[in-house]
Amino acid sequence: MRGGSLCPSRSPVSSAGPAAPDSTVGSQIKDGGLPGPVAPVQSSVPEREDMPEFVVTALLAPSRLSLKLLRALVMSLVYLAALVAAVVYSCIALTNVLCRPRRGCCGRQRLSAPDCLRDPTLGEHCFLTLRSSGLRLHYVSAGRGNGPLMLFLHGFPENWFSWRFQLREFQSRFHVVAVDLRGYGPSDAPKDVDCYTVDLLLADIKDIILGLGYSKCILVSHDWGAILAWNFSIYFPSLVDRMIVVSGPPMSVFQEYSVRHIGQFFRSNYLFLFQLPWLPERLLSLSDFQILKDVFTNRKTGIPRLTPCELEAFLYYFSQPGGLTGPLNYYRNLFKNFPLEPQELSTPTLLLWGEKDHTLQQGLVGAISSRFVPGRLESHILPGSGHWIPQSHPQEMHQYMWAFLQDLLD
Numbered sequence: 433m434r435g436g437s438l439c440p441s442r443s444p445v446s447s448a449g450p451a452a453p454d455s456t457v458g459s460q461i462k463d464g465g466l467p468g469p470v471a472p473v474q475s476s477v478p479e480r481e482d483m484p485e486f487v488v489t490a491l492l493a494p495s496r497l498s499l500k501l502l503r504a505l506v507m508s509l510v511y512l513a514a515l516v517a518a519v520v521y522s523c524i525a526l527t528n529v530l531c532r533p534r535r536g537c538c539g540r541q542r543l544s545a546p547d548c549l550r551d552p553t554l555g556e557h558c559f560l561t562l563r564s565s566g567l568r569l570h571y572v573s574a575g576r577g578n579g580p581l582m583l584f585l586h587g588f589p590e591n592w593f594s595w596r597f598q599l600r601e602f603q604s605r606f607h608v609v610a611v612d613l614r615g616y617g618p619s620d621a622p623k624d625v626d627c628y629t630v631d632l633l634l635a636d637i638k639d640i641i642l643g644l645g646y647s648k649c650i651l652v653s654h655d656w657g658a659i660l661a662w663n664f665s666i667y668f669p670s671l672v673d674r675m676i677v678v679s680g681p682p683m684s685v686f687q688e689y690s691v692r693h694i695g696q697f698f699r700s701n702y703l704f705l706f707q708l709p710w711l712p713e714r715l716l717s718l719s720d721f722q723i724l725k726d727v728f729t730n731r732k733t734g735i736p737r738l739t740p741c742e743l744e745a746f747l748y749y750f751s752q753p754g755g756l757t758g759p760l761n762y763y764r765n766l767f768k769n770f771p772l773e774p775q776e777l778s779t780p781t782l783l784l785w786g787e788k789d790h791t792l793q794q795g796l797v798g799a800i801s802s803r804f805v806p807g808r809l810e811s812h813i814l815p816g817s818g819h820w821i822p823q824s825h826p827q828e829m830h831q832y833m834w835a836f837l838q839d840l841l842d
Contacts, residue, residue, distance in 0.1 A: 506770050510707055513697075517705035521715050521723070528719035539717030542751045546744040554599045555608065559618075562639040565632065569640065570618040571611040575603030580673065580840065581646040582606040585637070587655020587680065588759050589724055591617045593745045597826035598652065602833075605841060606650070611640060613657070615758020617749040628761040629768070630663055630683075637664050641671050650837065654678040654822055656762055665779040674840070675781040676833055678821050679789055681796045682803070684772035689799045696793050706763035713756045721747055733790040735820045778805040782836040784829060786817040810836060 529537055555574030562569060572592050582602055584595040592610040602608050612619040614636055615628060622628075637660065641649050651672050653661035658680020665672045681689070690696040706712050716723050728734050728743055749755050781804075785797050797811055812832055817825045 503770060507767065510704060510767050513701075513704035514707045517701050518708060518711055518715075520701070521705050521712075525715045525718040525723060528722040532719050532722065535720040535722070537718055539721045539751055541753070542744065542748040545748050546741045548596075548739075548741045549593060549745050549748070551596075554596055555603065555610075560640060560643050562636055563643065564635045564639050567614055567620040567622070567636070569611055569614060569620065569636065571609050571640070572599065573607070573609045574599055575605075576607045578604060579606040581641065581644060581649040582608045583637075583641065583649045583651055584608070584610040585613065585651070585653040585657025585661055586610070586616070587653075587657050588762065589727060589750065590655070590746060591749055593742075594654070594820075594823055595652075596823075598822060598830070601826070601830050607644075609640075609644065613660075615761060621754060621758035623754075623757070625761045625764045628758070629765050630660070633660050633762075634664050634667060638668055638671060647671070648673045650674045650676070650840075652676040652678075652833075653680060655680050655819070659683055662777070665777070665781075666775055669779060672779050674837065675779050676784070676836065677781055678784045678829070679786055679792060679819050681792065681800055682775070682777070683766075684774055685796065685799050685803060687770065687772055688774070689793075689796055693793065693795060696796075699791050699793065703763060703766065706760050707767070709764075712760050716750075716756055721750060724750065733818055735823045738823070774803065776805060777803045778808055781809050782832060783809060783811040784821055784832060785811065785813045786819055786821055787813050787815050788817065789819045791819050 529535075555572040557570065558573055559568045559570055561567070570592070584592070584598060586592060586594045592612050595608075595610040599608050599610055614633065615621040637651075641647075648671050651661050651664065651674070653675070655678075658677045659682070661675055661677060662680075662682035665675055686696075690700070705715075724747065725743065726734070728738055728746065750759075777800075783797065783800065785792075785794065787794070794813060797813065801809055801811060814821060814825055814828055817828070821829055
């Protein structure tokens with residue numbers, strides 16, 4: 433249902449917490465009998481009268497007003513930065529058009545998928561209908577029955593294919609599943625921006641795990657997938673046994689760190705461009721998606737040894753009608769909940785970071801560590817690596833993963 437609109441109205445995150453205890457839990461079952469009625473508890477503490485609602489409203493009014501003003505100020509700055517980014521990226525896109533006039537102004541739609549997307553060694557292509565939303569998500573699966581579920585969440589501008597090395601490496605001991613998140617590839621892509629809020633995306637992950645027949649998983653994530661994985665481990669901790677996070681901070685850590693380190697804002701300048709409607713899709717597709725091609729193939733910041741077929745594996749889906757809108761809608765919801773409250777992290781996690789990551793500063797690793805329960809985080813900065821570790825340095829990543837998961841295998 434690419435292009436459809438289907439968004440549940442209830443927020444799954446708000447329902448993720450533990451259920452309220454039943455008031456009759458204190459009744460005891462004696463001699464095998466049924467519990468009788470619970471006698472009212474006599475209390476010597478006098479009942480406190482509730483504060484009148486208008487008084488509560490009056491007391492909270494200054495805080496609410498301050499928060500609204502702060503959010504209005506932040507959004508004003510965000511859209512100001514978006515306009516500046518639009519001018520810069522427009523110049524880049526127009527330069528690409530002038531330097532490559534034969535490609536034209538529009539992205540060329542790919543009519544057939546490249547052969548590497550059909551590589552049988554990577555796994556079987558399947559679809560899963562999600563319980564919460566009814567959306568159908570595409571995933572590639574291998575190694576069912578060989579061990580625990582290992583679920584992979586990709587980033588932008590990627591898809592399931594970015595986990596090709598890991599699918600081959602771990603299918604002998606795990607059931608490996610690489611999913612196309614909603615809006616990506618063959619997965620359903622609702623049109624509305626509000627269909628890409630974090631709470632709905634977390635519900636997707638929950639439905640994937642349960643829909644595949646598991647009660648927990650090893651969650652492996654990169655970039656945008658990492659943002660979702662951090663949140664998922666907070667709101668659904670019982671569904672995550674271990675996490676492997678590559679090049680992606682929790683959103684609350686990113687917000688706090690960026691406010692204190694202005695250089696991070698400049699590295700993430702594309703975030704502001706993506707807040708605008710329709711223009712980012714247009715700019716990214718100019719000159720046959722040259723900006724996206726540069727992201728993947730740049731000599732300093734791209735993916736080394738990426739073959740033309742592998743490049744087309746990413747461009748193929750983005751070249752389809754509306755193929756960019758769903759992924760960009762993730763970014764358009766990024767600032768809606770500013771500011772975010774700091775949250776403690778406790779899921780056992782392996783964090784891998786690139787020494788030469790051009791989008792995320794190394795200081796974020798220390799900021800993430802400060803939020804963790806002691807002893808639950810193992811972090812490594814990979815020398816010489818950039819942002820695309822799962823594709824650029826798969827062997828180093830696999831070594832760290834096998835060591836981190838060794839006790840599960842034993």
